[in-house]
Amino acid sequence: MKIGVLLKQVPDTETKIRIRSDSKGIETDGIKYILNPYDEFAVEEALKVKEKVAGSEVVIFSMGPARVVEAIRTALAMGADRGIHVEDTGLVSDSYIAATVLANTVRQENLNLLLCGKKAIDDDASQVVAMVAEFLNWPQVNIIEKLELNPDGQGAVVHRRVGGGTQEVYDVGFPCVLSCEKGLNSPRYASLPGIMKAKTKPLAVLKATDLVGDNKIKTEFVNWRLPPERKAGKIIQGETVEAKAKELVRLLREEAKVL
Amino acid sequence: MTNILIVAEHQGGLLKKTALELATKAASLGGEVEVALVGNNLTKVDKELGAYGVKKVFLLSNPNLERYNTEGFAKVLTELIQERKSGIVLGAASPLGLDLFPRLAARLKVGLATDCTELRIDGGQLVATRPLYAGKVIADVIFSGTIQLATTRPNSFAIKETTPGSKAEVIVKQVDPGSLRAVMKDQVKGKSEKPDLTEAEIIISGGRAMGNAENFKVLNELAEVLGATVGASRAAVDSGYAPHDMQVGQTGKTVNPKLYIACGISGAIQHLAGMRTSKVIVAINKDPEAPLFSKADYGIVDDLFKVVPALTQEFKKVLSET
Numbered sequence: 047m048k049i050g051v052l053l054k055q056v057p058d059t060e061t062k063i064r065i066r067s068d069s070k071g072i073e074t075d076g077i078k079y080i081l082n083p084y085d086e087f088a089v090e091e092a093l094k095v096k097e098k099v100a101g102s103e104v105v106i107f108s109m110g111p112a113r114v115v116e117a118i119r120t121a122l123a124m125g126a127d128r129g130i131h132v133e134d135t136g137l138v139s140d141s142y143i144a145a146t147v148l149a150n151t152v153r154q155e156n157l158n159l160l161l162c163g164k165k166a167i168d169d170d171a172s173q174v175v176a177m178v179a180e181f182l183n184w185p186q187v188n189i190i191e192k193l194e195l196n197p198d199g200q201g202a203v204v205h206r207r208v209g210g211g212t213q214e215v216y217d218v219g220f221p222c223v224l225s226c227e228k229g230l231n232s233p234r235y236a237s238l239p240g241i242m243k244a245k246t247k248p249l250a251v252l253k254a255t256d257l258v259g260d261n262k263i264k265t266e267f268v269n270w271r272l273p274p275e276r277k278a279g280k281i282i283q284g285e286t287v288e289a290k291a292k293e294l295v296r297l298l299r300e301e302a303k304v305l
Numbered sequence: 306m307t308n309i310l311i312v313a314e315h316q317g318g319l320l321k322k323t324a325l326e327l328a329t330k331a332a333s334l335g336g337e338v339e340v341a342l343v344g345n346n347l348t349k350v351d352k353e354l355g356a357y358g359v360k361k362v363f364l365l366s367n368p369n370l371e372r373y374n375t376e377g378f379a380k381v382l383t384e385l386i387q388e389r390k391s392g393i394v395l396g397a398a399s400p401l402g403l404d405l406f407p408r409l410a411a412r413l414k415v416g417l418a419t420d421c422t423e424l425r426i427d428g429g430q431l432v433a434t435r436p437l438y439a440g441k442v443i444a445d446v447i448f449s450g451t452i453q454l455a456t457t458r459p460n461s462f463a464i465k466e467t468t469p470g471s472k473a474e475v476i477v478k479q480v481d482p483g484s485l486r487a488v489m490k491d492q493v494k495g496k497s498e499k500p501d502l503t504e505a506e507i508i509i510s511g512g513r514a515m516g517n518a519e520n521f522k523v524l525n526e527l528a529e530v531l532g533a534t535v536g537a538s539r540a541a542v543d544s545g546y547a548p549h550d551m552q553v554g555q556t557g558k559t560v561n562p563k564l565y566i567a568c569g570i571s572g573a574i575q576h577l578a579g580m581r582t583s584k585v586i587v588a589i590n591k592d593p594e595a596p597l598f599s600k601a602d603y604g605i606v607d608d609l610f611k612v613v614p615a616l617t618q619e620f621k622k623v624l625s626e627t
């Protein structure tokens with residue numbers, strides 16, 4: 047089987063975000079980057095499928111500036127076979143354009159399965175996966191927390207998480223696009239030999255501007271700002287726990303009026 | 306003004322609250338508000354939407370749409386949007402909306418704004434406000450193109466009957482979802498009868514301080530009295546005290562309740578990411594230095610295993626009086 051993974055590099059969740067003075071983005075200097083956590087689940091799941099189906103290959107796709115090579119190398123060190131870096135200098139992008147370029151890249155590879163994260167934790171868009179699936183004209187199942195390959199290797203049964211602990215169980219044939227949720231697996235760490243090996247694994251570079259055609263962005267983010275700061279409120283005083291509880295209930299009803 | 310179409314979700318014969326929220330909001334934006342329900346046997350769904358400013362309700366019906374299907378729903382909604390020339394299409398940022406809308410946007414070749422917390426019209430065009438970077442940034446999304454799609458975070462808008470007594474016209478359409486590829490063959494219900502965290506109005510969450518799964522009982526008892534849903538921090542989930550489905554935060558759920566009560570949760574940035582838009586936050590922690598106190602509207606510095614049962618008693622008392 048040939049399995050692809052869409053991997054995005056994103057700012058570490060601890061990053062303190064500063065808004066650019068033109069209000070059109072964030073300051074990027076000093077940011078530490080990590081693999082998008084949900085995409086790590088996708089890499090791990092791809093490796094698990096590869097271990098089950100002899101002769102499989104795992105291909106990592108990542109679009110972004112030169113720095114994303116680092117993220118691809120990490121996935122290669124975990125055990126993926128090769129990487130494709132879609133260099134995006136000069137590309138005017140939104141989710142629609144990112145999905146257009148990624149779909150056009152994936153199309154060249156004849157994959158059986160494309161695994162992604164359920165969302166990228168920078169733009170929090172949850173758009174690229176379903177858009178790529180539509181552009182490829184493949185079925186999709188989003189937010190999966192279980193994947194069982196069919197014995198014939200032509201499809202899978204997947205569990206998709208919806209609200210209230212409920213799961214939807216889908217039958218899906220290959221090729222298809224699946225997006226991964228926490229809980230699907232525990233991503234492995236790259237071993238030292240893995241890291242050494244990754245340095246020599248193939249990594250191709252394509253230019254996003256060659257893959258976008260005459261498509262144009264559909265949305266634009268403007269007026270970037272910090273959310274209103276939440277101010278510290280009242281610490282409730284009282285002689286006993288009961289007195290504090292009573293005062294909190296009173297405040298919630300009379301002051302905050304939420305009950 | 307353009308036509309606004311709302312994709313309304315329904316469950317067990319009832320419209321979801323998000324449909325009423327979206328209807329109220331859409332009516333305030335101006336333009337004709339229309340609603341689409343997709344499924345089977347839809348005439349049984351209780352769909353009184355006229356009072357919320359909705360003019361037409363389309364029931365897109367087919368036996369193969371009994372269960373949710375991305376491609377089936379995308380196909381029949383694309384046809385309706387084109388027929389109605391809807392300029393704005395809205396849905397909830399729910400598991401269904403998050404899955405369906407990007408597929409729909411790609412099919413229509415138009416833009417989408419996900420998980421928005423505010424919508425307005427500026428110069429006849431939709432402007433959608435949404436958090437990104439886990440809520441550390443807010444930005445406005447503007448669109449190019451004639452159809453503008455947005456999903457909104459549950460509990461973002463008030464529900465109000467703006468045109469009491471009005472009736473919406475109901476139009477039944479037999480639709481063809483085409484051949485379906487990823488097919489739902491089963492639905493495994495969760496244990497909880499409570500609203501999902503993402504839709505809950507009151508949430509009581511427990512952190513590492515809970516110590517074990519059994520101790521969540523004290524939170525469940527308070528939740529019972531308040532009709533609340535119980536959540537957890539990642540530390541509680543990773544320690545095996547609660548299932549991942551209960552996790553609030555950056556790698557869990559983003560919630561937006563009226564009232565969020567955090568019990569024994571320190572207030573790490575990744576937890577805040579999931580609950581910072583709550584209207585009122587209460588922190589209960591025995592450490593007065595816990596970072597969450599600096600973001601909470603009300604705080605109690607004490608042992609949660611004493612405070613929570615006392616709260617349960619007090620709420621029982623006052624709620625039985627009113």
Ligand SMILES: Cc1cc2nc3c(=O)[nH]c(=O)nc-3n(C[C@H](O)[C@H](O)[C@H](O)COP(=O)(O)OP(=O)(O)OC[C@H]3O[C@@H](n4cnc5c(N)ncnc54)[C@H](O)[C@@H]3O)c2cc1C
Nearest residue numbers: 512513514538539540554555556557569570571591592609
């Ligand atoms: C990539 C990434 C993603 C993450 N995603 C999430 C996420 O989605 N959600 C999330 O929650 N975290 C997430 N985290 C983890 C986060 O950084 C914190 O580690 C976590 O939120 C801590 O949980 P906690 O507050 O329950 O535990 P702690 O930080 O250990 O806090 C426990 C608190 O309980 C108090 N306490 C102890 N006993 C009592 C008592 N008897 N009564 C009252 N108070 C008591 C203590 O004073 C302390 O403040 C993520 C981290 C990373 C790196």
Ligand SMILES: Nc1ncnc2c1ncn2[C@@H]1O[C@H](COP(=O)(O)O)[C@@H](O)[C@H]1O
Nearest residue numbers: 052053109162163165166171172173174
């Ligand atoms: N620039 C990118 N390069 C590779 N994969 C991406 C990129 N952007 C998004 N993806 C994939 O699409 C998923 C959803 O992203 P988003 O729609 O931005 O939330 C991510 O988890 C990745 O799997």
